[in-house]
Amino acid sequence: MAYPDTRLRRMRRDAFSRRLMRETTLSTDDLVLPVFIHGRPGREPVASMPGVDRLGIDDLLRVAETACELRLPALALFPVTAQEAKSADAAAAWDDDGLCQRAVRALKQGFPDLGVITDVALDPYTSHGQDGLVDDGGYVVNDATVEALVQQALSHARAGADVVAPSDMMDGRIGAIRLALEEAGFVHTRILAYAAKYASSFYGPFRDAVGSAQALGKGDKASYQMDPANRDEALREVELDLAEGADMVMVKPGLPYLDIVRQVKDAFGAPTFIYQVSGEYAMLKAAAANGWLDERACALESLLSFKRAGADAVLTYFALDAARWLRETG
Ligand code: PBG
Numbered sequence: 013m014a015y016p017d018t019r020l021r022r023m024r025r026d027a028f029s030r031r032l033m034r035e036t037t038l039s040t041d042d043l044v045l046p047v048f049i050h051g052r053p054g055r056e057p058v059a060s061m062p063g064v065d066r067l068g069i070d071d072l073l074r075v076a077e078t079a080c081e082l083r084l085p086a087l088a089l090f091p092v093t094a095q096e097a098k099s100a101d102a103a104a105a106w107d108d109d110g111l112c113q114r115a116v117r118a119l120k121q122g123f124p125d126l127g128v129i130t131d132v133a134l135d136p137y138t139s140h141g142q143d144g145l146v147d148d149g150g151y152v153v154n155d156a157t158v159e160a161l162v163q164q165a166l167s168h169a170r171a172g173a174d175v176v177a178p179s180d181m182m183d184g185r186i187g188a189i190r191l192a193l194e195e196a197g198f199v200h201t202r203i204l205a206y207a208a209k210y211a212s213s214f215y216g217p218f219r220d221a222v223g224s225a226q227a228l229g230k231g232d233k234a235s236y237q238m239d240p241a242n243r244d245e246a247l248r249e250v251e252l253d254l255a256e257g258a259d260m261v262m263v264k265p266g267l268p269y270l271d272i273v274r275q276v277k278d279a280f281g282a283p284t285f286i287y288q289v290s291g292e293y294a295m296l297k298a299a300a301a302n303g304w305l306d307e308r309a310c311a312l313e314s315l316l317s318f319k320r321a322g323a324d325a326v327l328t329y330f331a332l333d334a335a336r337w338l339r340e341t342g
Contacts, residue, residue: 036320135224165192204261263284266292
């Protein structure tokens with residue numbers, strides 16, 4: 013009778029030895045909550061994202077209080093712009109009295125220790141729903157868009173944002189924003205670059221939430237967001253963003269792109285974030301609502317997988333729930 017030389021199951025037999033050899037842990041310290049804000053009072057549910065609401069500033073402050081109690085490090089803000097404030101030049105994006113800027117000031121005043129991350133991209137503000145300015149042919153022009161993004165980032169920094177997060181995928185925007193922040197004296201404002209952001213179909217519910225889906229219509233973002241087929245290109249994007257002054261880099265979406273996170277982390281060793289996007293959240297919620305999946309177990313397993321793949325932090329709509337679940341299980 014031949015016995016196995018190695019019995020890997022020995023260490024799996026009991027909880028104590030499973031705990032001792034566990035390689036990856038998920039903690040509340042790893043989670044960032046994305047929040048949708050709107051200019052009206054009260055909460056408004058997002059139909060395709062059960063459990064997620066658009067928040068007025070009062071409700072945002074209540075969520076911030078809960079986030080602090082649960083010890084989440086940071087929130088990421090996503091404003092919903094009223095139709096009449098949208099324009100071809102997206103000028104509302106750098107209005108110092110705009111919704112995003114007011115929300116940042118209110119958060120920093122009420123909860124100075126909670127990190128505030130703002131999204132730098134024009135899509136909530138353009139009448140056509142693209143992340144940048146378009147020419148007569150509908151092409152998103154790079155350099156003029158970068159100038160607009162610099163104005164937007166400076167306006168966020170003036171409002172007190174701790175981290176600006178360009179999610180637009182224009183070339184050269186990290187360098188331009190870094191330079192402008194330095195020149196204006198915002199030497200502590202961090203940049204989280206959406207470095208490898210793919211032209212993904214998993215953003216659908218987000219575009220419903222911020223109302224850019226309607227504006228975008230049949231348009232797509234393939235001329236600036238990355239082709240899901242590409243991996244080498246992601247490394248080039250990350251390399252450029254780090255060289256231009258990004259403090260953190262992001263891969264987005266999450267679960268379908270774990271290979272990219274691993275490679276980015278191995279190649280650069282920089283703080284690496286991943287975004288579990290709206291479509292990933294919606295899938296889990298829908299399956300759980302049907303009783304087909306265990307929401308808590310599957311959400312926590314997905315979040316742990318991001319850590320195992322090399323991510324240092326995760327933007328996730330599950331952040332509040334996950335923080336509660338982690339507190340319960342210790
Ligand atoms: C826009 C932006 C998008 C998301 C974050 N910032 C959508 C897009 O690029 O169309 C998606 C996030 C999500 O799906 O949860 N710049």
